[in-house]
Amino acid sequence: MSYLVYARKYRPKTFEEMIGQKHVVQTLQNAIKNNRVAQAYLFSGMRGIGKTTAARILAKALNCTAQDGPTPAPCNKCDSCQQIDSDRSVDVLEVDGASTRKIETIDPIRETAKYRAINSRYKIIIIDEVHMLSSTSFNALLKILEEPPPSTIFIFATTEFHKLPATIVSRCQHFEFKKITHKDLINHMLYMTKKEKIIISDLGLSLIADAAGGSMRDAQSLLDQAVAFSGDSISDEDLKEILGTISSELLFQFSEAILTEKTEQIFILVEKIMERGYDLRKFFKELIKHFRILLVIKSSQKPGDILGLNERDLKLYAEGAKDSSAEDILRYLTAMQQSEQGLRYSSHPQIYLETTLVGLCFFKKMVPLKDILKRMNELGKAFGKSYSRSHFSPDSRKKNNPPQMSISENKAEEKPKIERKKEREIDKALEDPGVKKFMDTFKAQVISAEPIKKSDKKGEK
DSSP states (O other): OOOOOHHHHTOOOSGGGOOSOHHHHHHHHHHHHTTOOOSEEEEEOSTTSSHHHHHHHHHHHHHOTTSSSOOSSOOSOSHHHHHHHTTOOTTEEEEETTTTOSHHHHHHHHHHTTSOOSSSSOEEEEEETGGGSOHHHHHHHHHHHHSOOTTEEEEEEESOGGGSOHHHHTTSEEEEOOOOOHHHHHHHHHHHHHHHTOEEOHHHHHHHHHHHTTOHHHHHHHHHHHHHHHTTEEOHHHHHHHHTOOOHHHHHHHHHHHHTTOHHHHHHHHHHHHHHTOOHHHHHHHHHHHHHHHHHHHHOSOHHHHHOOOHHHHHHHHHHTTTSOHHHHHHHHHHHHHHHHHHHHOSSHHHHHHHHHHHHHTGGGSOOHHHHHHHHHHHHGGGTOOOOGGGGSHHHHHHHSOOOOOHHHHHHHHHHHHHHHHHHHHHHHHTSHHHHHHHHHHTOOOOOOOOOOOOOSTTOO
16 A cells, blocks of 8 residues: 555544534534534634534535434545545545636536435535636626525535625535644644654654644644654754754844844844855844743743643743733734734845844833833923923813914904994994984985095095
């Protein structure tokens, strides 16, 4: 028999063997027990966490011949289960969305779905990476997906759920697969190494789990690669070389230089990174994780429960953070996260990294606001004043500096003054007997009154 990689050799064959997807397993098993199997399922999540595996196990559970009907625990021994495992079942069609994205390739699948299964109870159509289908292909599936034949079930799997049309999602039962936890990855690899008689340290397993990033398939592939490189005994140094891992010793040197404000060490350490050929962006990412561990150490009473580190590593991190407060480390961590994107797009990443890290060295020289207020209060005693944080709030500034009156408000106040002046002029004009007589004779009304301008030229009246 040809060699099988670990990802295929240790692929789960029953629901119970699936790792980290309890909510999916329980729902599917209960649906089979209670005869509530849906017409279409949609499995979404990151790569290598069991979406296609769950689809195959569901297909076996529905078509297993060891029982009179569908069973939540397929036997993996009957002809139907073995044919599905070896991808030979004519009633279980598994296709790749990338290669069947055109309408011409979807039409045969749609026509096949109309007919009953040949040798099994159900015809199962599994489309992996379904988000790769074109919009016309999705539209062609709508009708058959909404009202498929009673014995036809669709199972879609995707790593990019946001690309699926809402019309497809609404016709499926959607299951969001979770990332595999760090602890579950280590436990499963420990089980694998014992069965394969591979010698590897706990640190080695932790390094692989970190590099896998929540993907079981990635973890199994990395372990396979490590065995190919080192044989049955995998040392930590060999594993670090394979993974390109930044050594924890180097990260501690950087954190010590930053926390103790040794700016000259920053340039030496950055040169060391360049000499070893590390990617600066990857290093900065690891440094952010390193400071996150320091923050957890300073903030939590039981950091081991959160970080999953052994006693030796916990003591090393506690020693590295002993002279800094959680507030200081948080300030460093926030600044590094804000600078990460700039490093990614910088045309001079080495210079950007050096200036960023040197800037972190000066953070402790920044005076906290409470110290400034304390000093101001000491100086203000001579003048009978005191200050607090609320004194510098936006509300207090508004109170101390009342808003200036706008031009429109000034004009609004000037308008009544002009009207009152006109009324006084009209009243003064009405006091003239000639004007009063004219008004009474013609029943007139005074609209405005203007003073008569006297001419200084002779001969003019």
